[in-house]
Amino acid sequence: MELIGNLALGFGVALSPMTLLYCLIGVTAGTLIGVLPGIGPIATVGMLLPITFHLPPVQAIIMLAGIYYGAMYGGSTTAILLKLPGTAASAVACIEGYPMAQQGRAGPALVMTTLASFFGACVAIIIVGAFAPPLAQFALEFGSPEFFSLMLVGLIAAAVLAHGSLLKGLAMAVLGLILGMVGQDVSTGFPRFTFGLGELYEGVKFVIVVVGLFGLAEIVHNIGLGDKREIYAKKVPLRELIPLRRDLRVSFWPMVRGTGIGAVIGILPGAGPAISAFASYAVEKRIAKDPSEFGKGSMAGLVAPEAANNSTAQTAFIPTLTLGVPGDATTAIILGAMLIHGIVPGPKIVTEAPELFWGLIASFWIGNLMLLVLNLPFIGLWVRLLSIPYQILFPSILLFVCIGVFSLNNEPADVIMAAAFGIIGYVFLKLGCEAAPLLLGLILGPMVEENLRRSLQLSRGDPMIFLTRPISLTFLIAGVFLILLVVVPALRKPRKDPTIAAGSKES
Amino acid sequence: MSLRARIHSPQDVAAGLLFVAIGIATVVAALDYPMGTVRRFGPGYFPVLLGVLLALLGAAVAIKGIAVRIEDAEPIGPWALRPLILIAAAVIAFALLVRPLGLTVATVALVVISSLAGGRFSLKRVIALSVALVALSAAIFIFTLGLPFNLWPALWN
Amino acid sequence: MTNRSNWAMLAAAAVAGWLAAGSASAYPTKPITLIVPFPPGGSTDIVGRIIAEGLSKELGQSVVVDNRGGAGGTVGTTAVAKAAPDGYTLGIGSTSSHAVGPATLPKVAYNAVKDFAPISLVGETPYVLAVSPKVTAKTVAELIALAKSKPGQLNYGSAGAGSTTHLAGAMFAAAAGLKMEHIAYKGNGPATKALMSGEVELLMGSMPAVLSQIKGGTIRALAVGTVKRSPALPDVPTMREAGVAGYEASLWLGLVAPAGVPQAVVTRLNQAVHKVVSDPEVAKRLQATGTEPRINTPAEFAKQVQDDLAKYTKIAKDIGAGGS
CATH class of the missing domain: 1.10.287 (Helix Hairpins)
Structure with a gap:
């Protein structure tokens, strides 16, 4: 009952015409920058911040938040069509979405990701509205040992990410971990693998790696294919945009699972939407009846991560609003914007600024509805991108990649690094090594190391800290279980292991 | 052998x-x-x-x-060396030119070099594409998003 | 890399030579670039953008923020140091870029004192000594007594090894004669969260990072590191009032130009900054981010940089966080 009253208050705030306008501006800008590779929500929210000085606080926050979750919608578009993820969180969409586009099913892929985004976000908003304060308490229980154990499970899951050879997948994950070590060590400040370059002190940026390994390598590969590429670039008739009933049916449970995983990860400050997308992909692959479908355009593998990253983008507001601790860099800026407007986030925000809290929740819903309405009609247009002659398309993609990467930090060295990763990515492509496990290693590696070292420092060197804390212990048991799942069938019948057999066909 | x-x-x-x-x-x-x-x-x-x-x-x-013998193991296949080098070169050229000479020059360099990478090189198409891309990216990135790019070489200011 | 910056410098030098012909009284005649050596959205960036907006109005030319993050602010600050000294490239200097960075990082490519023409301070952010709710101490004296009764057992958090908060915490430990374990986190957010959950007992946090939690009652402030009490937390004593002598540290932000800019430009910019920061609207916005508006003369600012560099270099050396 109370919830209904609160929501009525929220919708009262969010439905005023000016608020609606700013919400629309926010989500539209979010979709646009989500589509553009490199330019992410962090930079956009940062640059739009000064404009919001002159707005009423609620409208300012609603607009900035709209950019954040709007970017989650746009990000998968170019990932599916061009194998070029618009944001870090949509890198997973390349794995299943791009093969679907190659099979002429770009339309259904885009429609289903939009629906999955909407679904994930809507469910997560309910969670935020109903359970924000108790969930914030859960986030506080999650200390360094818990983070380590969770991330370790994630790394083990990396092994199942690979759809080809298990060994190669593991090697790529380890390579990702090594890449993640580049930069100043968090625990000691010691610069590693920086070769004296200040640009590398804060590590290799995820977006640069993704854009290079996926986007640029794919362009080189496509040009190398010559006329063969034209096969799937032909015009797509409109009715083929619509998903089949089968698509909807196979998507439902993956979307539910993705939303759940995404919601939990969003609550943990510091994890972020990219991790939730990878995690839910790994889960789908693990529980699928036919894992060999993965990597060739599995609908479950596409929609689950998409629901997960949108769900994360919403629940990330729980720690931001109720603890005053941002979940990631973008929510950190939104937090800054609140402070500038004199709103103090924290446990009391729900009671002290109800019109902001509930107005924001209501605006999330409205914003997501706007995103759905905005995105669906454009899908036909996006799919046309594929019918543009490649001679025109690829220089354009290259330019947008360059501008996007440059604008991360206005740093030419970043663009050169993207080119280097493009070359590396092409080499791996030719050698049949998949990039996905590398990306997961790159995201998780620094967190695993940082939290392990910190935990041992906190326990003054006693490794029992991971076993005596219940949440951490639960994760470790889950990790052992995962290893058994992978190893036991492989031991029983090594020759017929599907993951190894599939390795010969995939490249 | x-x-x-x-x-x-x-x-x-x-x-x-x-x-x-x-x-x-x-x-x-x-x-x-x-x-x-x-x-x-x-x-x-x-x-x-x-x-x-x-x-x-x-x-x-x-x-x-x-x-380990694997049925129908894939060969490495031919390397697309020319596209690889030219695409990387186009991106690097953009990186080196964009700050001193501005977005326009960098874009033209990128389009010209990358267009050499594959297919038939058509001067007309390269020119048209360069003009269109400079206009489009200036409109989106400089005028709409307000990114701090120079459109023209710094000396012209 | 060297080639590229040579190119840029050549081009910039040409511009500078060309401009030197014009009179400085006409300054500025074209848009000014303000390099913020941190990514968009951080507290330095927010202050930089507030100042850029004010300067644009005051100088009648647009002041464009150029974010060049990396290596604790030293990457962007290197770009300021190497820019043409014509007054058209300015930077936001800070405790990070001009004292802590050079004190802790190996191979910083500039001299924080010699390579810059300081213009004016813009704002000051106090360090706040905050404790976790699990700590019973209500005053600094009680905290010191607690730490002395359990040497080496208390943890102090920071936003990263070699960061401002790390050195500020180490300085407190040194001033109070305490032995504590340093625990590094990746940024202010995680460090603050660790304090709230009790993973670390104390944190010498920057005001904006801890203010909302202090006001929300999830952590407690015992003292501020500034000379005077902070208007944001008027009930919290200074370190000196709390009985810790010789602890005086804060985070400052200021406007700097590359060394060698014409005196007339420095004077003009100093006036402009003073006018901008004195504007009540601007002051209010700065305060909301936890930054107290502060202005001073170029000479005073230069002295402050010099003093802080010496102070942080000493503590970095003492705790072994020094660069080589």
Whole structure:
């Protein structure tokens, strides 16, 4: 009952015409920058911040938040069509979405990701509205040992990410971990693998790696294919945009699972939407009846991560609003914007600024509805991108990649690094090594190391800290279980292991 | 020649050797870093551990590629060297030119170099594409998003 | 890399030579670039953008923020140091870029004192000594007594090894004669969260990072590091009032130009900054981010940089966080 009253208050705030306008501006800008590779929500929210000085606080926050979750919608578009993820969180969409586009099913892929985004976000908003304060308490229980154990499970899951050879997948994950070590060590400040370059002190940026390994390598590969590429670039008739009933049916449970995983990860400050997308992909692959479908355009593998990253983008507001601790860099800026407007986030925000809290929740819903309405009609247009002659398309993609990467930090060295990763990515492509496990290693590696070292420092060197804390212990048991799942069938019948057999066909 | 005949997956052998090389390079680079103690791992601990692990995994991949017979193993196939070099060159040219000479010059350089990478080179198409892309990116990035790009060389201001 | 910056410098030098012909009284005649050596959205960036907006109005030319993050602010600050000294490239200097960075990082490519023409301070952010709710101490004296009764057992958090908060915490430990374990986190957010959950007992946090939690009652402030009490937390004593002598530290932000800019430009910019920061609207916005508006003369600012560099270099050396 109370919830209904609160929501009525929220919708009262969010439905005023000016608020609606700013919400629309926010989500539209979010979709646009989500589509553009490199330019992410962090930079956009940062640059739009000064404009919001002159707005009423609620409208300012609603607009900035709209950019954040709007970017989650746009990000998968170019990932599916061009194998070029618009944001870090949509890198997973390349794995299943791009093969679907190659099979002429770009339309259904885009429609289903939009629906999955909407679904994930809507469910997560309910969670935020109903359970924000108790969930914030859960986030506080999650200390360094818990983070380590969770991330370790994630790394083990990396092994199942690979759809080809298990060994190669593991090697790529380890390579990702090594890449993640580049930069100043968090625990000691010691610069590693920086070769004296200040640009590398804060590590290799995820977006640069993704854009290079996926986007640029794919362009080189496509040009190398010559006329063969034209096969799937032909015009797509409109009715083929619509998903089949089968698509909807196979998507439902993956979307539910993705939303759940995404919601939990969003609550943990510091994890972020990219991790939730990878995690839910790994889960789908693990529980699928036919894992060999993965990597060739599995609908479950596409929609689950998409629901997960949108769900994360919403629940990330729980720690931001109720603890005053941002979940990631973008929510950190939104937090800054609140402070500038004199709103103090924290446990009391729900009671002290109800019109902001509930107005924001209501605006999330409205914003997501706007995103759905905005995105669906454009899908036909996006799919046309594929019918543009490649001679025109690829220089354009290259330019947008360059501008996007440059604008991360206005740093030419970043663009050169993207080119280097493009070359590396092409080499791996030719050698049949998949990039996905590398990306997961790159995201998780620094967190695993940082939290392990910190935990041992906190326990003054006693490794029992991971076993005596219940949440951490639960994760470790889950990790052992995962290893058994992978190893036991492989031991029983090594020759017929599907993951190894599939390795010969995939490249 | 006899060894070559026994390699079942050249892809795996090459990939495995690459991993071994990267693993060794990692260990060599990280040996200079402090290793620390059990209570306080130093910055060198994990890189060395991971480098060794990567080298071992690489060796396993390579050995499997030599020893384990896989039906219809894929050959590495021809390398698209020309596109690879030209695409990388186009991106690097953009990186080096965009700050001193502005977005326009950098864009034209990128379009010209990348267009050499594949298909038929058409001067007319390159010019039209350059003009369109400069206009489009100026409209989106400079005028709408307000990114701090110079459109023209700094000297012209 | 060297080639590229040579190119840029050549081009910039040409511009500078060309401009030197014009009179400085007409300054500025074209848009000014303000390099913020941190990514968009951080507290330095927010202050930089507030100042850029004010300067644009005051100088009648647009002041464009150029974010060049990396290596604790030293990457962007290197770009300021190497820019043409014509007054058209300015930077936001800070405790990070001009004292802590050079004190803790190996190979910083500039001299924080010699390579810059300081213009004016813009704002000051106090360090706040905050404790976790699990700590019973209500005053600094009680905290010191607690730490002395359990040497080496208390943990102090920071936003990263070699960061401002790390050195500020180490300085407190040194001033109070305490032995504590330093625990590094990746940024202010995680460090603050660790304090709230009790993973670390105390944190010498920057005001904006801890203010909302202090006001929300999830952590407690015991003292501020500034000379005077902070208007944001008027009930919290200074370190000196709390009985810790010799602890005086804060985070400052200021406007700097590359060394060698014409005196007339420095004077003009100093006036402009003073006018901008004195504007009540601007002051209010700065305060909302936890930054107290502060202005001073170029000479005073230069002295402050010099003093802080010496102070942080000493503590970095003492705790072994120094660069080589």
